[in-house]
Amino acid sequence: MDIAPRRIKKVQQFRRQRATKGGRFDGKNDSNDKTLVVGGICTLIGAIVIVGVGIGLAHLFFYIFQPSCVTNHHHNYNNELTAAAFAEVSPTTTTAGTNDASSSSNKNKPGDAIQNTIEIPASSELKETIIKVKKPISQFPDSAKFPAQCTTEQLDILKQQLPAKGCEEFQKKAWMIHGCSFASKTLCGNANPHWFYDFIQNDSNSHDETFRAIIVGCNKGYEAIELLRIASPHSSDTNEYNWTAWQSEFRNLDGSSDKIDESVTCPIPGTASSNTKSFKKSQVFCIEGYPKTFDQLVKTKKTFGYGDELDLTNMIASANDHSQPYPVFTEDPIGATGVGVSHWAKSCRRHAEQCTDVDSNSIDNWIQTKPSLTADNNKAPIHFMSITAEGSDYDILRGTSLNLARIQYLDFGYHWNWQWGSKSLHDLIFRLKKKGFVCYWTGSDGKQLWRITDCWQDHYELKFSASIGCVNSNIPAAEPLLNRMERMFFDTLKIN
C-alpha cells in the first residue's frame, strides 16, 4: 500500500539531487543520462578512473613544463570549460557573502565575456589573432539590456525597506509570513501585475497578431479571465470576459454534493482597462493539476461558450521530461488553494486509496503539443507566463528552460516548503539572468517593485512565501516593460 508513494519519493529525491547539481536547467545535457545508463556501472567507473588519471597526468605535465604557448592554450581551454560547464556549477559556491552571482560578472559590464584569465601576450599582433580565433564566451546574452547593478546607496535603502532582521528571526517559522520583510510585502504581488497590463495596453510596440499567455496553476480561472478581458482585441461585447460573472458560474455546483473552496486569497481589483489595440487574437493556456478543479473549469468554460482563447489542460507541470503519472489526493474541495505536489505526496502516503493518477510533464514538452505555441518554428512570442505551484516553481521553471528565452514576462512564487528546500534563489536568479531576465519582488499593493537581479541581499536566500516577477531584457519588444518596471523600482526606493 505504501510502496508506490515511497518509490515516488525516491524518484523525487533523485530528482532533487539532480536539481541541486543543476545540470539540466539549460536543457542541453539530457542525452548524456541515457548513454550512461546503457553503459553500465562498471564501464562508468572505468571511464571515470581513466579520464581522471588522464587529467591528472595532463596537469602534472603542465605543472612541470609550463611552456608559455602550452600555458596560454591551456588557459583558453579552461575558459571554454568554465563557460560550458556553467550550467553544472552552482554560482552560490563562489560568491557567498558577496552581492549576487551576477555581480561577479558585473564588475565588468553585464554580458561581458569571462575572459580575464586569458593571458594576452604583449605583442598586439598576437593579441589580435587570439581574439579573432577565440570568440568571447558570455555567460549572459550580449544583446540583453540589463540595468546597472545597484549602487551602495540603493542597497542601503533596500536594507531599510526589506530588512534582514525578521527574516532571520523567523526562518524556522516561515509560515509566519508577516515576520519577514520581503514575504509580508509581496504576498499578493502577482495577483495584479498592472505594470504588465499597462504595458500591453499602452506601450506594447509589437506587431504580434496573437497574445499568448501560459498560467500554470490555473485554480479557479479568475486570473485567466481577467487576462483575457485585458488582452483581447476590441469587440462589440465588452462584457465577454467578466471574472465576477465567471466566479458565480464557477461556484455553481448544480446540486452536486462536492464542496467548493470559495476563498479568494488575493483579490482582483479589475481596474485595468479592457481590450488592447495591439493584438488581433488572444490565447490563454491554463494548466491545472487538480482533476476536480479542472472539471469545474471545463464546465464553466462551456457555459460561457469560450473557444480556443481559453485552452485548458489537466497536468502536473514538472522539471523532467520523463512524464509519469503523479498521485493526487482527491478529497480537497474544488478550487482548493494551497494544494500541490508536496500536499499530495504527504496525503497520498497516508490515504493512497483516495488518490488518483494525473499525468505530469515539463512545460517544454507540453508546448510541443500546442500548435499555436510551436508556431514560427518555436519562436512565436509568449507574452506572459505565471506560475502558482505551492512550491514546485523552481522545478517547473527548469522544465521550461528551452522556452524561457521567448517569454517576455514571467512570475512565480518563492516558498518555504520542501520543494524549495534544496534550491537556491540566488542560483535561480542567476540562471534566469542567463536567459535575459531581470527579476523583482512584486509588492502586494501593485505599486512597489524591488529589483533582485544585481541588487542581491543575503537574507533573500531564507525561504518564505513571496512573489517574484521578471521581465526579459533580451527581447526588444519587452523593452517598454523593462523600462516601466525599472521606473517603478526607482520610485519605490524614493518612498520613505
Ligand SMILES: *[C@@H]1O[C@H](CO)[C@@H](O)[C@H](O)[C@H]1NC(C)=O
Ligand atoms: C494608459 O493609457 C490610457 C489611455 O489610453 C491612460 O488613461 C493611462 O493613464 C495609461 N496608463 C499608463 C500607466 O500609462
Ligand SMILES: *[C@@H]1O[C@H](CO)[C@@H](O)[C@H](O)[C@H]1NC(C)=O
Ligand atoms: C460582470 O458581471 C457581474 C455579475 O454578473 C455584473 O454585476 C457586472 O456588472 C459585470 N461587469 C461589467 C463590467 O459588466
